[in-house]
Amino acid sequence: KMRIIAIANQKGGVGKTTTAINLAAGLAELGARVLLVDLDPQGNSSTGLGMEPERRVRTSYDLLMENADLAEVCFSTQLERLSICPANSDLSSADLELFTSEKRSFLLRDALRQTGADVPAFDLVLIDCPPSLNLLTVNALVACDSVLVPLQAEFFALEGLSQLMISIREIRQSANPELRIEGVLMTMVDNRNNLSQLVESDARDTLGDLVFRTIIPRNVRVSEAPSYSQPVLTYDPQSKGAEAYRQLAREVGTRYGFV
Amino acid sequence: KMRIIAIANQKGGVGKTTTAINLAAGLAELGARVLLVDLDPQGNSSTGLGMEPERRVRTSYDLLMENADLAEVCFSTQLERLSICPANSDLSSADLELFTSEKRSFLLRDALRQTGADVPAFDLVLIDCPPSLNLLTVNALVACDSVLVPLQAEFFALEGLSQLMISIREIRQSANPELRIEGVLMTMVDNRNNLSQLVESDARDTLGDLVFRTIIPRNVRVSEAPSYSQPVLTYDPQSKGAEAYRQLAREVGTRYGFV
Numbered sequence: 001k002m003r004i005i006a007i008a009n010q011k012g013g014v015g016k017t018t019t020a021i022n023l024a025a026g027l028a029e030l031g032a033r034v035l036l037v038d039l040d041p042q043g044n045s046s047t048g049l050g051m052e053p054e055r056r057v058r059t060s061y062d063l064l065m066e067n068a069d070l071a072e073v074c075f076s077t078q079l080e081r082l083s084i085c086p087a088n089s090d091l092s093s094a095d096l097e098l099f100t101s102e103k104r105s106f107l108l109r110d111a112l113r114q115t116g117a118d119v120p121a122f123d124l125v126l127i128d129c130p131p132s133l134n135l136l137t138v139n140a141l142v143a144c145d146s147v148l149v150p151l152q153a154e155f156f157a158l159e160g161l162s163q164l165m166i167s168i169r170e171i172r173q174s175a176n177p178e179l180r181i182e183g184v185l186m187t188m189v190d191n192r193n194n195l196s197q198l199v200e201s202d203a204r205d206t207l208g209d210l211v212f213r214t215i216i217p218r219n220v221r222v223s224e225a226p227s228y229s230q231p232v233l234t235y236d237p238q239s240k241g242a243e244a245y246r247q248l249a250r251e252v253g254t255r256y257g258f259v
Numbered sequence: 260k261m262r263i264i265a266i267a268n269q270k271g272g273v274g275k276t277t278t279a280i281n282l283a284a285g286l287a288e289l290g291a292r293v294l295l296v297d298l299d300p301q302g303n304s305s306t307g308l309g310m311e312p313e314r315r316v317r318t319s320y321d322l323l324m325e326n327a328d329l330a331e332v333c334f335s336t337q338l339e340r341l342s343i344c345p346a347n348s349d350l351s352s353a354d355l356e357l358f359t360s361e362k363r364s365f366l367l368r369d370a371l372r373q374t375g376a377d378v379p380a381f382d383l384v385l386i387d388c389p390p391s392l393n394l395l396t397v398n399a400l401v402a403c404d405s406v407l408v409p410l411q412a413e414f415f416a417l418e419g420l421s422q423l424m425i426s427i428r429e430i431r432q433s434a435n436p437e438l439r440i441e442g443v444l445m446t447m448v449d450n451r452n453n454l455s456q457l458v459e460s461d462a463r464d465t466l467g468d469l470v471f472r473t474i475i476p477r478n479v480r481v482s483e484a485p486s487y488s489q490p491v492l493t494y495d496p497q498s499k500g501a502e503a504y505r506q507l508a509r510e511v512g513t514r515y516g517f518v
């Protein structure tokens with residue numbers, strides 16, 4: 001069965017895109033057939049996987065507006081078994097365009113659950129969400145089986161978590177009863193400073209086992225990789241960042257039979 | 260004349276809130292009467308200035324929905340001459356609630372331009388925007404005289420800049436002909452790594468004098484300050500972060516006669 005994991009947090013800059021790209025690459029390395037759906041008008045996941053802006057003629061916007069089938073919006077990347085459904089700024093008007101549509105919250109769910117001969121077969125779909133709780137993120141939370149929440153080891157990031165948990169519970173009660181939390185991932189952790197450690201221990205106290213054992217350290221190689229249009233896993237495979245994301249891929253992959 | 264400066268960038272986590280809080284505090288230190296309007300449903304500016312969630316009974320949401328006058332939503336902070344118009348998660352439904360209103364883009368502009376005996380007198384109003392180009396940010400771009408754009412010294416942040424500049428131009432042509440760019444502020448600059456320096460020199464090449472002379476270094480005291488509900492200027496006045504934000508306040512303050 002194809003699993004769909006949304007990568008969401010309305011707090012900005014916490015590592016959603018970085019996690020989406022590198023976890024997708026790590027799972028593909030383990031043998032899974034992975035699709036990364038870029039649902040952010042900024043299109044950072046698309047850029048980070050080498051999809052130049054002029055090649056984004058069919059995008060996740062077309063999927064939502066029902067102008068294209070899933071097969072038409074999936075493109076291969078430089079990595080084996082990893083495909084991308086790209087995004088561009090067309091997505092930023094989706095909120096208003098879909099405002100009056102009855103099924104506006106279910107469009108992505110229906111698009112990803114298409115079956116048929118020409119629909120590509122994926123084992124895992126990851127959805128990179130924008131930094132808000134708008135209609136795009138709602139579509140991802142309705143479409144997915146579980147949510148992975150990147151949590152930057154910073155004060156403001158912790159503040160936003162309760163708001164996100166409320167929204168997840170509301171979606172579970174209204175539109176997606178099976179919605180679970182895949183886990184909360186500590187990102188950009190800097191062991192040299194107190195704040196990081198305080199936030200991490202605070203998160204483990206309140207969230208317990210929901211917090212992944214894997215921790216992603218702050219590592220400049222991670223932030224350099226997108227300018228070379230590749231995941232850190234291939235840009236600098238021996239870096240601390242690459243090792244951490246490989247470990248995360250094993251932790252998630254074990255749950256779905258890829259380890 | 261009261262000046263209104265929006266602090267905007269749809270890329271998440273680039274330092275909008277941190278700049279709004281510390282520039283507002285710096286300008287108040289120089290003698291200006293400053294109002295900080297929190298227009299982000301996350302309410303981080305409100306938290307960072309000590310406005311606990313239970314005190315946010317009148318917020319920027321009430322201002323947009325025309326349920327309250329400006330005087331009713333301004334609250335004093337621990338800093339002399341600095342007031343806050345707080346935000347909470349009510350704001351996240353504003354987009355959809357205001358969708359059908361004719362004047363939906365002009366609500367904040369009209370609210371801030373109220374005159375009359377009981378309207379508080381401010382020299383400068385700063386608006387902290389959410390990480391998107393939605394109706395809340397559009398309201399800020401229509402209401403303001405100029406936009407200050409925090410630019411994190413990272414690859415993805417540079418990518419989003421052109422999209423923001425396009426939106427600013429669109430607003431100038433449609434709703435706010437006077438709209439200018441106050442400046443582009445380099446934030447979280449880490450001189451030890453190449454990427455930071457590359458992004459900074461790239462920004463200066465393309466944007467020239469629009470880039471502030473002041474640069475904000477990455478400094479852990481800056482990210483600790485919000486957990487003590489205060490700007491870094493009072494939390495650790497001798498820190499590199501505090502010095503940089505004081506320098507920014509002087510650079511902006513000089514333009515409006517506060518230095």
Ligand SMILES: Nc1ncnc2c1ncn2[C@@H]1O[C@H](COP(=O)(O)OP(=O)(O)OP(=O)(O)O)[C@@H](O)[C@H]1O
Nearest residue numbers: 012013014015016017018131218219222223271413
């Ligand atoms: N472990 C890390 N070490 C160093 N830098 C990192 C790390 N993870 C992410 N970054 C950098 O931090 C910035 C924010 O990360 P990213 O863009 O992935 O966050 P996001 O949550 O997707 O942001 P947005 O809310 O705008 O979508 C990026 O410039 C990224 O390269």
Ligand SMILES: Nc1ncnc2c1ncn2[C@@H]1O[C@H](COP(=O)(O)OP(=O)(O)OP(=O)(O)O)[C@@H](O)[C@H]1O
Nearest residue numbers: 012154271272273274275276277390477478481482
């Ligand atoms: N100069 C700095 N040095 C170290 N940390 C910083 C600095 N500036 C901001 N930060 C931290 O980086 C994180 C992101 O900053 P901030 O929340 O101000 O960005 P933002 O653009 O307002 O985010 P959002 O898009 O979610 O509104 C925060 O945890 C903040 O404390």
Ligand SMILES: [Mg+2]
Nearest residue numbers: 016017040044
């Ligand atoms: Mg992102």
Ligand SMILES: [Mg+2]
Nearest residue numbers: 275276299303
């Ligand atoms: Mg903010």
